[in-house]
Amino acid sequence: PVVLLVEDAHHADPGLLDFLDHLTGWVRGLPVFVLVLARPELAEARPGFGAGRNRTLLTLDPLDPASMDQLVDALVPGMPSAARAKITRHAQGLPLFAVETIRALVDRDIVQPRDGTYRLVADIGNLTVPDSLHALLAARLDALEPPVRRLVGDAAVLGTTFPAEALVAVCSQEERSVRAALAELVRREVLAISADPLSPEQGSYGFAQDMLRQVAYDTLSRRDRKTRHLQVAAYLKQAFPGDGEEVADVIARHYLDALHALPDADDAPQIREKAITALTRAADRADRTGALATAAASYATAAELTQVGPAAARQQTAAARLWERAAVASVTSAEYAPAAEQATQARELYRQDGDARSAARAQAIAGRALRLRGRHAQAREQLASAVAVLREAPDADTVRALDQLATLEVMAGAPDADALTAEALTLGQDQAVDDATLAVLFAARGIFFAFGGRLPQAAAYFRETARLAERAGDTARLGNALLNLSE
Secondary structure, eight states: OEEEEESSGGGSOHHHHHHHHTOOSEETTEEEEEEEOOOTHHHHHSTTTTOSTTOOOOOOOOOOHHHHHHHHHHHSTTOOHHHHHHHHHHHTTOHHHHHHHHHHHHHTTSEEEETTEEEEOSOOOSOOOOHHHHHHHHHHHHTSOHHHHHHHHHHHHHOSEEOHHHHHHHSSSOHHHHHHHHHHHHHTTSEEEOOOTTSTTTTOEEESSHHHHHHHHHTSOHHHHHHHHHHHHHHHHHHSHHHHGGGHHHHHHHHHHHHHHSTTSTTHHHHHHHHHHHHHHHHHHHHHTTOHHHHHHHHHHHHHHHTSSTTGGGGHHHHHHHHHHHHHHHHHTTOHHHHHHHHHHHHHHHHHTTOHHHHHHHHHHHHHHHHHHTOHHHHHHHHHHHHHHHTTSOOHHHHHHHHHHHHHHHHHTOTTHHHHHHHHHHHHHHTTOOHHHHHHHHHHHHHHHHHTTOHHHHHHHHHHHHHHHHHHTOHHHHHHHHHHHHO
16 A cells, blocks of 8 residues: 655645545555645635545544653653653643653753663753744744734733633724634634633633743733733733732732833833732732742742842832741741741841841741751751840740740750740730630640650640630641640
């Protein structure tokens, strides 16, 4: 048999396609099989091509995640699952995209030949569209009519998914034209519609491949990117209640992207302030809803922005407070290493501003993070220094710092554990701290007695811990107290 393969057929010579379309099944007594690979655009350029007797049309769906994992693992054996997942997500079920992404990593020496096979030797980092695919995807966009192509650029700024109403609001075209263009883009498989009835994004549009969105975004000038991101941020603030409270993180991202597009523009300070405000709102909301890692990241980004620009010297205290809030969120979400770094940033800024007490409070947070990370010697140094300053005018911050130092010394079996736990508990009652904090202080004292074999006293403190924790609604502390009592 004779097999003829035509790749990327919609860019092939028209004469060749005419010849193939009129081939019979036999040439000089030999069976002929013609395999033509093309995107759906070929059906528009050549209506009826491939239709008729002895012809079969096959539509290839994206590969499932398991198959993509097998493909990547065959190309780069032994790749860690996290790195492999990053590549397969980027490729979105398209084998060509996965192969070209790995080739791009080879070009960057992130994947290197070792012992006759390719191995991942460095962190993948941020994945971009490989040069080998960029021209291919750009050609698909260039084939669109200019108004439709402009609309794709607007959609790329909106993000991975978006409702039609958002695109209508931020583009400069009439709604009827926008909706007709959306239907055309879905038919061309540039966009897809979310049809999952259980998804809150049902009916929204999204790019069929994220790489296509990246290429569309890259075609925009920096000025156009900035303008569109600001338009989207304004739309979101108007479209959602509370000045965009629910989507503050998305609004913040658009302000950041607008700022990064033209960082030296005259209005950059104003955009930076809007980004800081949106990031802080997003962090506060994430903190309230228990998304502490997200809150920490947003507080930290806001703090970094506050330290940039001509007003940075006047905003040291504001930046310090943001770093401190980031540290508290990080340590609560068990991200101890970044928590210590963020608290240290806050301490240094407070110190530069002449606020020794706030610096000590931040230092105590760093000490707590170090203690929980197992860096006990460093934690002791930080906590002892912080307590020395905070003792001068005792308040709730002093109580918290004392509790951390006392807990550290109890666990270490230090001689001053008795005095420190007693001092922290007494001071906590004097300062009328809340029930949740008081429960922590009673628990530390109970642990001290339990370690010393004074079990009746320990049980009394654990019972009071349980009572206070239940009253405060602190189920984790209540569970710990009951567990200690059961032993």
